[in-house]
Amino acid sequence: MNTTQLECFLAVSNFLNFSRAAEQLRITQPAVSHQINTLEDELGVKLFHRTSKSVRLTQAGQMFIQFAGDMLRLADLSKTRLKEYQRSLPLRLGIGCRNMSELRLLRPALSRLRQEFPQLLPVLRLIPFDSLENLLEEGNIQVMLTTLENAPKKAVYQELVRCPxxxxxxxxxxxxxxxxxxxxxxxxxxxxxxxxxxxxxxxxxxxxxxxxxxxxxxxxxxxxxxxxxxxxxxxxxxxxxxxxxxxxxxxxxxxxxxxxxxPISYGAAYLPGEKAPALRRLLKLLAEVVPEGWA
Structure with a gap:
């Protein structure tokens, strides 16, 4: 049983007309008939008496109206609650570093980013080995700080500064x-x-x-x-x-x-197609605050 079947059933119950129900649902009349037939087969009862001139509910159909309405309301409520849950989840951004120097470099940019993305929870990974590249490729982190020559080949590299x-x-x-x-x-x-x-x-x-x-x-x-x-x-x-x-x-x-x-090119690497707003904003903030670190 699915929501399309239930919507078709309630529309036909309302209009007692398959054509009018199809118009309201913006699907074809054969599609409405198919949904009603499969629903009746699944329930093992006839929901409508149908003739060439009229459509009317059976006793089973009249009983099923309340159940169908309750199930659709529950489905809509579930979708609404899940959307609210997703909106309330913290926004996580995985960032990879190889040493404490890179963590210090991140601090001023993350401080500004926190003000713009209150739900953001950065996940900082401090790993001095090449396995950091694997975390990026596997999606466990979204960006890593690196030099140009050490940037993963599959990644997009954005230079932030040239270090003497x-x-x-x-x-x-x-x-x-x-x-x-x-x-x-x-x-x-x-x-x-x-x-x-x-x-x-x-x-x-x-x-x-x-x-x-x-x-x-x-x-x-x-x-x-x-x-x-x-x-x-x-x-x-x-x-x-x-x-x-x-x-x-x-x-x-x-x-x-x-x-x-x-000087050595230093910047951030991320995978092509990565469009998370928090990541894009972090890259812009790093480009702004990193040069200030020599002031």
Whole structure:
């Protein structure tokens, strides 16, 4: 039994005319007759006495009118309640990050987004491995922060900012007094704290390798992630090479430009066809607030 059968039954009951019922329902008369026939077959009773000149309800048909009306009202109420439930559900937006620096970068944009989408509940995934790309492809997250070279091939990439390559050191480090540095100077600068992919973008890792090359093991500190690296750099154990990411500068550290290297494109990646309003707005807000992170 379905709502179309019930609507046809009530329309014919009202007009006692199949043609008039078809006009009201905006379907053909044969379609109305088919729905009534299948309903009668399912119920195992005749609902109408039909002749070439008249249509009238059977006793079973008269009894069924109330049931049919109740079932249609219940169906309409169910649709209304489900729509209300869907509207009341929190709006979830999955965002993937590889390190704490990216979470800090997200904060000002999410703060503004919360005011525009009160029902929004961001789901932040902090995963420093390539499995983050799988979460995007499987729909478990809708967007991930990444460099251009690390963006998934199937994704749409939107650049937010171009990050200069810098040397990071403590204020007491021998390099701290320089306004800018060269690769040659860094090769002679002592111990370096180094990160491995995917914690580091491939382009930055290649620059780091040029500095690491030829160093003894006592001149290397391998770090699992940028947070470990910045801790060791801040404690004065080493210097490091990194992107100058907005909202990521640590007080007490020096960020010295390396002008011979091209800035690294940094942005957001999402799947083609993704049109969620909250995601689109987040991308626009990131484009507005990310450059402010250097102010």
């Amino acid at each position: 390559v810098v040397c990071i050191c403590s204020e007491g480090h021998p390099l701290a007094g320089h306004a800018q540095l060269t690769l040659s100077q860094l090769k002679e600068a002592g111990r370096i704290a180094a990160c491995m992919p995917p914690a580091y973008p491939r382009g930055l890792f290649a620059i780091q390798n040029q500095i690491v090359s030829g160093r003894g093991t006592d001149q290397l500190l391998f770090c699992d992630n940028p947070e470990v690296m910045s801790t060791l750099v801040g404690a004065g154990f080493a210097f490091a090479v990194s992107m100058d990411l907005p909202y990521d500068r640590v007080p007490g550290l020096r960020y010295i430009p390396l002008p011979e290297f091209e």
